[in-house]
Amino acid sequence: MVNKYKLNTGASVKDYNKVSDWLSFESPDKINISTGKVDIGQHISTTLALICSRELEIDINSIFVKKLNTDITPNEGITASSLSVPNSGTAIKAASIIFKRNFLDYAAKSLNLIKNNIKLDDGVVKDPNSNASISFWDFSQTEDFFKLSIPEIIEDINQNNIDHNFHVETKFINSIVQGEYRFLHDLKFDNMLHARIIRPQSYSHRFVSIDESIYKYLKDHNLELFIKNSFVAILGDDEYEVIKSLNRVKNSIKWEQVDKLANDEVFNLIDKNNKDTLVVKRGGEAFHENIPEIKSYKNSNYKTLTSEFNKPYLMHGSIGPSASCSIYKNGKFVIYSHSQAIYALKSILSNAFNVEEENITLHFMPGAGCYGHNGADDVTYEAALLSKEFENKYILLKWTREDENCWEPYGSASKNKLTATLDENNKIIYWSSEAYSDTYLTRPMVGKLEYFVSQRFINNDFKKYKAEPRTGAHMGIHRNLDPIYNFKETRLVKNLVHDLPLRTSALRTLGAFANTTATETFMDDLCIEVNIDPFEFRINHLDDNRAIDLLNDLKTQMKKDKLSENGFRGIAFSRYKNSASYCAVGVELTVSDNVEVELKQAWISVDAGEVAFKEGIEAQVEGGFIQAASWSLYEKVDFDNNEILSKDWDGYKIIEFDNIPLIKTSVINRVGFPYLGVGEAVAGPTGASISNALKRALGERIKSMPFSQENITKQLLG
Amino acid sequence: MNKTEYILNVNGKSKNIVSSEDKPLLYILRDDFNLTGTKLGCGLEQCGSCAVLVDGSKVLSCNRPAIEFVNKKITTIEGIAKNEVLNEIQQSFKEFNAAQCGYCTSGIIVSLTELFNKKKIPESKEIVESLSGQLCRCGSHASVLKAVNNVIKIRKNHG
Numbered sequence: 001m002v003n004k005y006k007l008n009t010g011a012s013v014k015d016y017n018k019v020s021d022w023l024s025f026e027s028p029d030k031i032n033i034s035t036g037k038v039d040i041g042q043h044i045s046t047t048l049a050l051i052c053s054r055e056l057e058i059d060i061n062s063i064f065v066k067k068l069n070t071d072i073t074p075n076e077g078i079t080a081s082s083l084s085v086p087n088s089g090t091a092i093k094a095a096s097i098i099f100k101r102n103f104l105d106y107a108a109k110s111l112n113l114i115k116n117n118i119k120l121d122d123g124v125v126k127d128p129n130s131n132a133s134i135s136f137w138d139f140s141q142t143e144d145f146f147k148l149s150i151p152e153i154i155e156d157i158n159q160n161n162i163d164h165n166f167h168v169e170t171k172f173i174n175s176i177v178q179g180e181y182r183f184l185h186d187l188k189f190d191n192m193l194h195a196r197i198i199r200p201q202s203y204s205h206r207f208v209s210i211d212e213s214i215y216k217y218l219k220d221h222n223l224e225l226f227i228k229n230s231f232v233a234i235l236g237d238d239e240y241e242v243i244k245s246l247n248r249v250k251n252s253i254k255w256e257q258v259d260k261l262a263n264d265e266v267f268n269l270i271d272k273n274n275k276d277t278l279v280v281k282r283g284g285e286a287f288h289e290n291i292p293e294i295k296s297y298k299n300s301n302y303k304t305l306t307s308e309f310n311k312p313y314l315m316h317g318s319i320g321p322s323a324s325c326s327i328y329k330n331g332k333f334v335i336y337s338h339s340q341a342i343y344a345l346k347s348i349l350s351n352a353f354n355v356e357e358e359n360i361t362l363h364f365m366p367g368a369g370c371y372g373h374n375g376a377d378d379v380t381y382e383a384a385l386l387s388k389e390f391e392n393k394y395i396l397l398k399w400t401r402e403d404e405n406c407w408e409p410y411g412s413a414s415k416n417k418l419t420a421t422l423d424e425n426n427k428i429i430y431w432s433s434e435a436y437s438d439t440y441l442t443r444p445m446v447g448k449l450e451y452f453v454s455q456r457f458i459n460n461d462f463k464k465y466k467a468e469p470r471t472g473a474h475m476g477i478h479r480n481l482d483p484i485y486n487f488k489e490t491r492l493v494k495n496l497v498h499d500l501p502l503r504t505s506a507l508r509t510l511g512a513f514a515n516t517t518a519t520e521t522f523m524d525d526l527c528i529e530v531n532i533d534p535f536e537f538r539i540n541h542l543d544d545n546r547a548i549d550l551l552n553d554l555k556t557q558m559k560k561d562k563l564s565e566n567g568f569r570g571i572a573f574s575r576y577k578n579s580a581s582y583c584a585v586g587v588e589l590t591v592s593d594n595v596e597v598e599l600k601q602a603w604i605s606v607d608a609g610e611v612a613f614k615e616g617i618e619a620q621v622e623g624g625f626i627q628a629a630s631w632s633l634y635e636k637v638d639f640d641n642n643e644i645l646s647k648d649w650d651g652y653k654i655i656e657f658d659n660i661p662l663i664k665t666s667v668i669n670r671v672g673f674p675y676l677g678v679g680e681a682v683a684g685p686t687g688a689s690i691s692n693a694l695k696r697a698l699g700e701r702i703k704s705m706p707f708s709q710e711n712i713t714k715q716l717l718g
Numbered sequence: 719m720n721k722t723e724y725i726l727n728v729n730g731k732s733k734n735i736v737s738s739e740d741k742p743l744l745y746i747l748r749d750d751f752n753l754t755g756t757k758l759g760c761g762l763e764q765c766g767s768c769a770v771l772v773d774g775s776k777v778l779s780c781n782r783p784a785i786e787f788v789n790k791k792i793t794t795i796e797g798i799a800k801n802e803v804l805n806e807i808q809q810s811f812k813e814f815n816a817a818q819c820g821y822c823t824s825g826i827i828v829s830l831t832e833l834f835n836k837k838k839i840p841e842s843k844e845i846v847e848s849l850s851g852q853l854c855r856c857g858s859h860a861s862v863l864k865a866v867n868n869v870i871k872i873r874k875n876h877g
Contacts, residue, residue: 041819041856169812176820177808177827179755179795186754240738240745243761319759319767319855320821368759369819369856401760615815623818623857630857649764649853657849660859 005672025140036076055096082677262501284473320368322375338367411507416518439467516684520572570692628686630655729797766852818856
């Protein structure tokens with residue numbers, strides 16, 4: 001007997017509840033999927049096509065995913081927070097189920113067949129007697145199709161066991177390997193100007209004057225200069241001429257510094273500066289309440305330990321610089337952007353330029369991967385602004401590498417302070433965890449034009465904005481601050497630190513990377529203290545069976561592989577936001593005599609609910625592991641009092657092929673369970689497992705990332 | 719603006735070019751040949767996105783003037799497949815979905831094509847060396863290495 005389950009159709013269906021909002025049928029055999037999520041390399045297009053393909057029993061190659069276009073695709077908000085498959089995937093699944101059920105009714109009625117005897121073959125039902133047939137495409141032409149609504153809950157779905165161990169080619173791989181996949185950077189239009197921004201040394205520099213002699217050079221090279229207060233751009237029809245002129249024009253401008261970038265080391269500023277301090281309760285919401293003191297126990301059988309963890313500013317560091325293309329013609333904008341917040345941009349640009357939303361069309365076009373709020377939104381605003389000034393011309397604006405490294409909104413530097421008490425049974429009875437950081441949430445927002453970096457230069461009266469603490473469950477700084485463990489008593493505190501030197505916003509996982517690393521490294525300190533196996537110690541503090549299964553799965557994986565010579569292992573685990581995917585990571589590493597860390601092996605166990613696209617999940621967690629390993633071992637934005645120093649890849653090292661361990665991934669499939677977002681689940685456990693393996697190798701906890709030769713040596717030598 | 723005229727051979731086709739003498743190869747490929755598979759990443763020869771083959775050897779194209787490559791055979795990512803048949807690295811990348819956003823992939827495939835053209839069964843150290851300076855932010859490294867190992871396995875099986 002086939003088991004049945006019911007599907008809660010979720011957030012996106014609430015706003016778009018017609019099947020035709022999600023699916024359209026193009027003769028002779030093409031099915032189009034609409035989605036408000038953008039494909040940034042996370043394989044969402046393939047995943048959605050695969051979900052639809054399975055439900056409709058149609059070859060995936062007949063299914064096409066439309067790129068987001070604000071005129072036609074559903075507004076599903078920002079592509080962020082590991083919600084693409086939970087939202088869009090669930091909507092596509094629901095739309096496909098409802099479509100097929102109604103199609104079969106329609107076919108049975110039209111062909112006078114018994115529904116249960118109908119055989120569906122590639123979207124077609126045939127009457128075996130008359131050879132008459134009805135197809136999906138026929139049904140999609142009827143009025144009934146456009147009336148089909150998706151309910152909040154769909155009952156009686158067959159629980160099919162699908163073999164996920166066959167290869168599915170991702171939607172764009174064929175064109176990528178041949179260099180034919182088009183990125184935004186590759187756009188070409190007649191009547192197009194290439195543009196670059198000329199930026200000063202820091203956020204706090206202002207334009208004073210320009211050496212007039214530069215205008216002759218510009219004229220001779222067919223270049224145009226645009227200056228609005230301190231915002232300076234250069235434009236021309238030959239991209240290289242624009243690039244070549246950058247330094248020359250920059251050197252012809254006199255800037256003044258109105259403020260220092262920083263006046264102390266960031267971790268000192270985190271301690272010293274003003275803060276908004278909130279209590280976070282179990283469940284992950286934050287409240288403006290009195291902060292309780294850290295509890296101390298007099299029982300001599302109890303053990304109390306403390307811990308501290310520092311994370312520097314991290315950059316998105318996209319390999320391709322941020323870019324956007326815009327034209328303003330006849331009172332209308334057409335804009336190409338690789339932002340993850342396309343719909344939000346539409347409203348903001350409408351306000352900023354006083355153009356009705358109906359006169360703005362934004363198209364998503366791929367940029368280079370980044371996962372978070374990098375320069376994509378800033379560059380879109382800047383391209384729109386320039387196109388308004390240079391009407392009727394396409395403006396293709398690309399940031400330079402230095403722009404990308406110095407002007408993007410970073411993942412904030414942060415600090416975590418923890419205290420825990422173990423009772424005589426080695427159970428944690430008290431857990432205090434405090435997170436300190438700048439905001440992670442300055443994504444584009446209506447009424448917050450100041451979030452665009454160029455506003456600091458366009459607007460001479462620009463005043464630095466003060467971030468407001470967010471209170472929703474697992475928002476920004478306090479994401480995963482609430483541990484998944486069943487500690488008897490917790491004291492969780494969120495600190496939004498003001499006046500820190502660098503501009504910050506959402507970087508993959510927001511605060512969860514630091515909070516999970518802090519939690520899971522401290523869990524390891526505690527289990528070492530009481531000499532209990534790290535798996536057992538964690539399981540002793542868990543009630544959630546899926547979490548326990550996951551840890552056991554990781555343990556089984558790791559047991560199969562021999563320890564390398566001089567290798568040390570560490571593990572860590574979390575459930576992202578305590579509501580998305582469960583992920584456990586094991587790492588094995590060696591530390592050389594000159595204190596270089598080499599990753600040897602890694603094991604990942606992941607439970608993302610029902611599996612939609614297994615290879616997609618593996619790619620996301622393995623890619624996320626590698627990015628988080630890079631943060632942990634190498635990355636740190638350097639700056640001094642005057643400027644950011646990490647201007648290029650020599651100044652901001654990221655992981656390369658010489659330190660990629662052999663990674664094994666085990667995906668636990670929970671058939672009939674909701675899809676759980678998977679893009680960010682692995683990062684925190686990765687940072688913590690590397691730190692935990694290092695502690696076993698060095699005998700000491702390294703408190704500050706990156707775990708570079710410099711930082712490790714500094715701490716070991718005291 | 720002083721311009722100069724020269725002929726470049728790219729993917730087996732020669733074309734007359736008129737450009738400033740210092741214009742890097744990358745922009746000629748993208749602007750004049752309309753071959754946009756070679757990417758502008760950093761413009762500083764640090765990220766590898768702009769890698770092409772010149773007479774079979776990897777060259778970073780974002781800074782070196784195109785005029786340096788007159789009388790040479792330039793191959794871009796678009797020219798690696800022969801008569802629409804993918805080379806074994808491209809094929810293996812497809813089998814292992816060895817790309818995420820794909821921005822860095824052209825440079826990586828170009829690097830590996832150079833390596834596998836020069837060495838039938840490269841050692842791990844040589845693979846890492848070949849990919850040194852080829853940056854990827856999405857973390858496709860593991861799948862790239864699986865695809866590379868697959869090429870080696872196939873070559874070994876075919877003697």
